[in-house]
Amino acid sequence: MISTVLFFLFAGVAISCGVSMVVHRNPLYSAVSLIGVFVALACLYVTLAAPFIAVTQILVYAGAIMVLVIFVIMLLNLDEDKPLDRLRYLYFVGGGLGVALLAQTFFIYYAVLKTPKPDFDASTTVGNTMSIGTAMYTEYLLPVEIVGVMLLMAIIGAVMLVRKSEQSRLDAVSGQNVEEK
Amino acid sequence: MEQAFKTAFPFIVYTGAILLAFQGVLMIVAYTVLAERKVLGWIQGRIGPNRVGPWGVLQPFADLLKFILKEDLAPDKSTKFIYFIAPLVALTCALLPIVVYPFGPQIRDPLGWLVPYAPVIPFAGEENLVAWIAEQARNLPLTIAQIDVGVLFVLAITSVGVYGIALAGWSSNSKYSLMGGLRSSAQMISYELAMGASILGVVLLAGTLDLNGIINAQSNSPWYMRWFIVPQFVGFIVFLIAAFAETNRVPFDLPEAETELVAGFHTEYSALKFALFFMAEYVNMFTVSVMCVVLFLGGWYIPGLDYAARGLGMEAVFGVGTIGYAVISHIGFLLKIFFFLFLYIWVRGTLPRFRFDQLMSFGWKFLLPVAIGNVIVTIVIVYFLNR
Numbered sequence: 001m002i003s004t005v006l007f008f009l010f011a012g013v014a015i016s017c018g019v020s021m022v023v024h025r026n027p028l029y030s031a032v033s034l035i036g037v038f039v040a041l042a043c044l045y046v047t048l049a050a051p052f053i054a055v056t057q058i059l060v061y062a063g064a065i066m067v068l069v070i071f072v073i074m075l076l077n078l079d080e081d082k083p084l085d086r087l088r089y090l091y092f093v094g095g096g097l098g099v100a101l102l103a104q105t106f107f108i109y110y111a112v113l114k115t116p117k118p119d120f121d122a123s124t125t126v127g128n129t130m131s132i133g134t135a136m137y138t139e140y141l142l143p144v145e146i147v148g149v150m151l152l153m154a155i156i157g158a159v160m161l162v163r164k165s166e167q168s169r170l171d172a173v174s175g176q177n178v179e180e181k
Numbered sequence: 182m183e184q185a186f187k188t189a190f191p192f193i194v195y196t197g198a199i200l201l202a203f204q205g206v207l208m209i210v211a212y213t214v215l216a217e218r219k220v221l222g223w224i225q226g227r228i229g230p231n232r233v234g235p236w237g238v239l240q241p242f243a244d245l246l247k248f249i250l251k252e253d254l255a256p257d258k259s260t261k262f263i264y265f266i267a268p269l270v271a272l273t274c275a276l277l278p279i280v281v282y283p284f285g286p287q288i289r290d291p292l293g294w295l296v297p298y299a300p301v302i303p304f305a306g307e308e309n310l311v312a313w314i315a316e317q318a319r320n321l322p323l324t325i326a327q328i329d330v331g332v333l334f335v336l337a338i339t340s341v342g343v344y345g346i347a348l349a350g351w352s353s354n355s356k357y358s359l360m361g362g363l364r365s366s367a368q369m370i371s372y373e374l375a376m377g378a379s380i381l382g383v384v385l386l387a388g389t390l391d392l393n394g395i396i397n398a399q400s401n402s403p404w405y406m407r408w409f410i411v412p413q414f415v416g417f418i419v420f421l422i423a424a425f426a427e428t429n430r431v432p433f434d435l436p437e438a439e440t441e442l443v444a445g446f447h448t449e450y451s452a453l454k455f456a457l458f459f460m461a462e463y464v465n466m467f468t469v470s471v472m473c474v475v476l477f478l479g480g481w482y483i484p485g486l487d488y489a490a491r492g493l494g495m496e497a498v499f500g501v502g503t504i505g506y507a508v509i510s511h512i513g514f515l516l517k518i519f520f521f522l523f524l525y526i527w528v529r530g531t532l533p534r535f536r537f538d539q540l541m542s543f544g545w546k547f548l549l550p551v552a553i554g555n556v557i558v559t560i561v562i563v564y565f566l567n568r
Contacts, residue, residue: 028351032263035344055333063340064370070344071366074351074359129329129390 006047014040027073031066038062052129183310190317198325202279209515210463211241217526224530248456256354256449263352268450268457271345275464277338281331282471283393285323285481285511289502292318323481323507324393331392332384335472336377339427343369345461346429346446353449361445364435364537368426371544372433376423378552382416382559383409383476396480407484410477415555417477419548424469426544428462431529435537470521474514481514 017036024030038061045054136144215230215237222229230237255264292315328334343366350362384390386409387398399407410417426433437445447458474480486509490500499505535543 026260028260028263028348032344032348035341039341051328052330052333055330055337059333059337059340063337063343063373067340067343067347067366067370070347070351071363074347074363074366 010040010043031070035062035066213463213522215240220526221530248453251452253452258354260352263348267345267349268454271461272457274338274342275461278335278468280325281334283324285507288321288507290319291321329391332390350446355449357442357448358446361442372423372426375548375552379416379419381556382413385559385563392475399479400482408479419552428465432532432535470518474517478517481510483513
């Protein structure tokens with residue numbers, strides 16, 4: 001009973017935050033709403049007995065990625081009144097993607113209804129930190145390594161991009177800056 | 182009736198425990214503020230607050246009353262909604278980690294002695310509710326929520342706390358606030374990395390992310406040598422420095438550097454909203470002190486206490502698992518925390534402030550490499566020890 005109430009509470013928060021993210025013109029309000037979605041999803045994971053995934057959700061999405069997004073929005077100070085006309089074709093792309101997502105939701109719902117209920121043992125350690133770690137470094141070692149290499153490439157790429165622009169900027173204004181230092 | 186009571190019992194207990202823990206932490210925080218003013222006074226050759234109550238003991242409550250009664254101003258062009266929720270976000274994120282703090286060791290059977298008196302207690306019922314409650318409280322942990330990712334939970338919640346400051350800085354529509362908010366976001370993102378990397382060494386040694394598990398890993402021997410501060414001394418120093426930066430305290434208090442930014446991100450805040458930010462800062466100090474004590478100083482574990490109980494033949498009074506053991510351990514836990522809170526105040530009275538570029542290069546070019554090097558060395562040693 002309580003888990004049902006909690007589910008509807010957090011699902012409601014997630015959906016309303018999602019809607020407010022799409023509807024708001026002010027990008028900062030949208031970003032804050034998106035944080036609300038992440039937090040509500042993390043709460044849902046907790047009710048599903050997966051605290052590790054919940055904490056990772058908050059740590060990675062709410063704690064790291066959205067901080068950068070908000071940082072950028074704060075620095076850019078975007079104008080909230082002007083709708084961007086030149087991106088109008090995105091409405092159609094977005095509409096198509098939305099329909100596809102809705103169809104997928106119904107398909108999953110249908111598939112879940114069709115499959116027989118699995119024998120779920122409440123004492124299993126799925127979602128347990130140790131079982132996740134064991135699975136990651138035995139059964140799914142190759143995907144983990146691929147992701148690791150990709151992240152390393154991304155880090156090196158970011159460093160390279162910043163280095164280059166830093167050098168060109170210094171070249172452009174070398175006169176005054178060198179003297180100041 | 183009895184069934185209803187049994188259903189409602191966990192909610193009553195958890196609500197009570199949460200209220201007790203939050204109230205306790207907030208009282209400690211209130212008196213940290215007073216202690217800070219007193220100690221700073223002594224360091225600077227002053228007396229400190231001494232008007233309200235004997236020795237200024239009632240000063241925190243006088244301050245709170247003043248905060249409540251002052252006029253609540255909001256800048257004309259501020260973004261009202263975000264301006265309103267920013268202090269709430271800051272304080273909520275500061276208070277939430279309290280639910281996973283290990284306040285003390287498990288008590289084996291705290292209410293067992295009550296059972297023989299059950300017939301005397303009114304409303305005990307035919308089914309003997311007292312025995313039922315005593316059964317429920319067997320192996321009572323002094324933690325509200327026992328999750329096996331306690332360390333990550335604290336890190337995650339404190340990393341969300343940066344929104345309170347960033348949003349406050351942005352929504353105030355003031356240049357000082359915005360600069361303060363930006364500085365603070367950049368600083369907290371930078372030092373979070375060093376902090377997380379310094380914790381990794383402890384997690385590797387303990388083999389668990391559970392805060393109680395980390396304390397248990399440090400309490401298997403009578404001597405302090407098991408405290409992780411000894412094998413992880415570098416990690417401890419890095420954690421301590423990063424903790425000062427994460428809580429925006431001197432010498433890393435650039436987000437509210439008075440001489441440059443008036444008061445930084447909370448320049449435009451007044452009355453109770455300012456009080457919430459103020460409380461959030463001190464609760465964060467408390468959180469970081471708790472983490473420091475749990476990760477590096479053995480948490481509630483007092484070296485040799487269990488051996489002393491056995492040696493003195495007083496196991497019934499304060500042997501492992503008794504109420505006496507829990508009380509003594511809890512007092513030890515609090516004393517360790519008070520030491521770190523004192524350290525915060527001491528440092529504030531002693532050190533000057535960093536410059537912002539010094540802060541950034543110190544975090545990225547010194548602290549983070551040291552923390553990562555520490556992790557690598559720890560991994561190698563743990564690997565060869567476990568072979």
